[in-house]
Amino acid sequence: MDVAIDTPAKTFIQVAEIWVPDGDRLVHGGGSYGDLTAFKAASHRSSFAKGEGLPGKAWAEARPVVLKEFEGSIFQRTEAAAAAGLTSAVAVPVFAGKTLKAVLMVLCGDDAERIGAIEVWREKDNCLKLDDGYYGAAKHFEWVSQHTHFPRGQGLPGGVWAAETPILMRDLGSGYRFIRADSASKAGLTTGLGLPIPVPSGETYVLTLLSARGTPIARRFELWDARVAKVGKDGGAVLADGICAREGRLWDADNPRKISAWQGVIGQVVGNGLPAVESGAHGLAAGYSSMVALPIYHGAELAHIVAWYV
Structure with a gap:
C-alpha cells in the first residue's frame, strides 16, 4: 500500500551506508545522508583496508561493532562527522x-x-548479554539493558536466537513478550526489530533496533522470507511481516506478497545478495525519503x- 506519510523532523539514525569488498579494501557502495553533503563527499572519497576504520574493524573481527564516540577512536572521518553532528x-x-558480502554502517x-x-x-554462558549499544538520550x-540477560526464547533477543529469524515486535511498552516493557514505556519506545547476525565463528549475535515515536528509526518495517521452502525453486521473496506507523500491518495472510529477483529494491537484494540503501523517491513507496534493505544469510544461502523506511 503506497500512501503519502509525514516524514519525521528527526530520525534516530541519520546516515546509513554500505561498504563492499573490492580486492583487499572496502569501498563505498551507496548510502543515505540526508542533507549532510560534506560528510557524504568525505565518505565517497574513503576506503578501508581490513582492520582499518570502523568498517574495516567489523570485517577483521567478523562481528558487529558499536562505536559510541569518534574522538580518539579508530573512526577515520572524525572531522567530517563532527561537522555533521554525528x-x-x-x-x-x-x-x-565465511564470505564477507558487505558492511552496513x-x-x-x-x-x-x-x-x-x-x-x-x-x-555468553548460555544466555544473551549486551555486548554494546547506543541509546541516545x-x-x-x-x-x-546493561543489567538484563535473555535465555533462548525469552524476550526479543532471545526469540530471535531461538527462531534464527528476524522478529518484529509491536507495542514494546505494553507487550508482555518484551521483558523491558516498563522501562521501554518510560523511554517512549514503541517498536522493536530483532535480527540474527551470522558470523563465520558460529558465535551468536543478535542486533535489535528499538524505535520511538518522536525520533523513530523507521516509519515502516518489512520482513521478507527468501528461503526456498517458502518461495519455491523459482526464488524471490515473500513479505512475511510488516508494519507502518500510518498504514498498520502491511501483510495479508490470505494474499502473501511475493517479489522476484531484480524486481524493485528488495528484488535487487534477492538478485545480488548485497544490502541496499536508497534515498530520494526512486524505487521507494510514496512518501518515504530513504530505505535500508539488509540481507540475512543462513550458511551461504540468502534466508x-x-x-526499514523513513
Whole structure:
C-alpha cells in the first residue's frame, strides 16, 4: 500500500551506508545522508583496508561493532562527522558463510531529544548479554539493558536466537513478550526489530533496533522470507511481516506478497545478495525519503531480507 506519510523532523539514525569488498579494501557502495553533503563527499572519497576504520574493524573481527564516540577512536572521518553532528556508529558485517558480502554502517547524533536503541547482544554462558549499544538520550533504558540477560526464547533477543529469524515486535511498552516493557514505556519506545547476525565463528549475535515515536528509526518495517521452502525453486521473496506507523500491518495472510529477483529494491537484494540503501523517491513507496534493505544469510544461502523506511 503506497500512501503519502509525514516524514519525521528527526530520525534516530541519520546516515546509513554500505561498504563492499573490492580486492583487499572496502569501498563505498551507496548510502543515505540526508542533507549532510560534506560528510557524504568525505565518505565517497574513503576506503578501508581490513582492520582499518570502523568498517574495516567489523570485517577483521567478523562481528558487529558499536562505536559510541569518534574522538580518539579508530573512526577515520572524525572531522567530517563532527561537522555533521554525528557522534556514534554501528557497523554490521554481512556474511554468506565465511564470505564477507558487505558492511552496513549506521550513524547517529547525540542530543537531548533523540531516543532509540541500537543493541548488539552476544551469547555468553548460555544466555544473551549486551555486548554494546547506543541509546541516545534513553539513559535509564540503557542502564536496564546493561543489567538484563535473555535465555533462548525469552524476550526479543532471545526469540530471535531461538527462531534464527528476524522478529518484529509491536507495542514494546505494553507487550508482555518484551521483558523491558516498563522501562521501554518510560523511554517512549514503541517498536522493536530483532535480527540474527551470522558470523563465520558460529558465535551468536543478535542486533535489535528499538524505535520511538518522536525520533523513530523507521516509519515502516518489512520482513521478507527468501528461503526456498517458502518461495519455491523459482526464488524471490515473500513479505512475511510488516508494519507502518500510518498504514498498520502491511501483510495479508490470505494474499502473501511475493517479489522476484531484480524486481524493485528488495528484488535487487534477492538478485545480488548485497544490502541496499536508497534515498530520494526512486524505487521507494510514496512518501518515504530513504530505505535500508539488509540481507540475512543462513550458511551461504540468502534466508531473509529486513527493510526499514523513513
